[in-house]
Amino acid sequence: MRTMSVGFRNAAARAFPGTVLAGAATAVALAVSALLPGLGALTVAVLCGLVVGNVFRLSAGLRLGLARVLRVALRLGVVLLGLRLAAGELLSLGAGTLVAVLLVVLVTFFGTVLLAGALGTSGGLGMLVATGFAVCGASAIAAMESVVDREDEDVATAVAMVTLYGTAAMVALPLVGDALGLSAPALGRIAGGSVHEVGQVVAAASPAGSAAVAVAVTVKLARVVLLAPLVTAVGLVRRSRSGAQGATKPPLIPLFVLGFLFAVLVRSCGVLPEPVLDGARQLTTVLLTGALFALGTSVRLSELIRTGPRALLLGLGSTALVTITTVAAMAALT
Template identity: 60%
Template sequence: MTTCRTVGYRSAARGGSVGYVSTTRTTTSPVTRTLLPGLGLVAAGVAVSYLVNLALPPVSALTAAVLLGVVVGNLPILPATARPGLTWATRRLLRAGVVLLGLQLAVPQVLALGGGTLLAVVVTVAVTFLGTIALGRLLRLPRGLSLLVGTGFAICGASAIAAMEGVVDREEEDVASGVALVTIFGSVSMLVLPMLAGPLGLSDADYGRLAGMSVHEVAQVVAAASPLGAAAVTVAVVAKLSRVVLLAPMVAAVSLVERRRRPATEGKRPPLVPLFVLGFLGMVAVRSLGVLPGGVLDATKTLTTLLLAGALFGLGCGVRIGALVRTGPRALLLGLLSTLLVTGVAFAALRVIGG
């Protein structure tokens, strides 16, 4: 922040007349100084996460970021001065990243899948989300964790969890658990699903639809479809993006439910429709108009990953491993059952109403 100071001086040679000199100096506001340590740590965490992704492509930068954050947050090396910047980054970067995520979706591409496949996508997402919540209740897991796992497995992994965490009543450990489950079971699906294409009698296009409708992360979808060739990958990515389109209405619907669950006397209630959800929809509309050049879209895709990785690193730093371990076995069982659910429902839906 730049500030101007006017300094007065008295000249003895002129009989005590007063002159003025205007001096300008650059200072940093107290708020900025408070945030800098945490923001520097976030930048370092994002850089390391990208390196992990380059070395292990199936592990997305988002997954690496939250797991790295958990490690850093539980080591005695995290200074207290970093906390304000981490908190700021978690909230601000998260919403900005979700808004820009909309630029990865073009409605005409999604519509090209056909009405039957789109209906199968909607059915798969709805059944997976609601079924995962029900399974979490049976396993006596926290409601917040079940909601986040249901969102991540039904929509698009860590990005969906990041979008949903701001409107549900959850613990920091629930976010880390959800992302960890996406990593574990998305990787399992990525490896196992190609081996099922032959026994299930799937064509390349049909297999692409199944992979796009059932595997969790976009990177995992690409890896799962690659063994069957470029045609399968193309269909798989578009099918995956059709799930991402449902992120905004799902977050908005859950926000409405959360408002009803929390009386106004309990403090601030979730917004009717979060502003970042409206921003997400606006970016989808912009992308669908086809007015942005490819270079801009590539740059915003990278920026989106950077923003979400920074937010998830901040979330991970707030996680305590002790609390995470206490729900471990039941959370793993939820991840397994939810993965079987999304894969089974996707296959059945494509057989019955897809095509």
């Protein structure tokens, strides 16, 4: 027991410099995001990580700490994401809207995976873009990356695509909605069903008023709740294929996914006061920001640039798919 304790302290000491670096970068990313609300903290963190990892020569100690931050903070952040979801709020949308959300997620996910294959991008990039665009942007990418075969460059590219096309949708959707004379609830449903990040959804719906924002966020959270079954399903498929090929099997259900589901259950019971939930939301952002900075430091820009044109086409096609599917499904079912 004493030997294990000493080993743990030594590992923590070796990881400390990288943890401090990730903490400082997180503070910078949050500050920049506060000054430029259209630029999410997760995106700023990845960009900072890319700069640090490619401009500076990081020591082995720093890389060890950053790897630990990535592993621990990422999973804790996804678990806490579940505290944003309450079953009662989702049920208030009505059966038609919930079915529409399910169709949007499924069509976008599988359609994007097929498009990635047609464009010749890596399978890992296709899965990550499909998850991020279908569900909830960078948070979904962070959850899915642990159960698919991917390179670090695939994760960074997928997050970049979410930022680029989510920001474009955030700007364009209010203009289109105003031109078409959409009602506040209609615009809210389309924003919640098609825009990628939660912050981008809020910004897209805000010009139509608080009623549109309320609907948009609730629809968006209905997409988020599908993250756990989607990650679990992909993990099960990988597990079955690994068994057939004689390789080491991945976990049946990642522990952090079970934690996410437990957090959803706790939130739905209504036992946590609003200050606790607000603190959890802020902590979620901090954890995921630190994790994505750590991820960014491990990415080589030369590899990232090489996949650029095809990744741009993949993001454009996936954005068109999620938008068209959302408009059609909401019009038919709500």
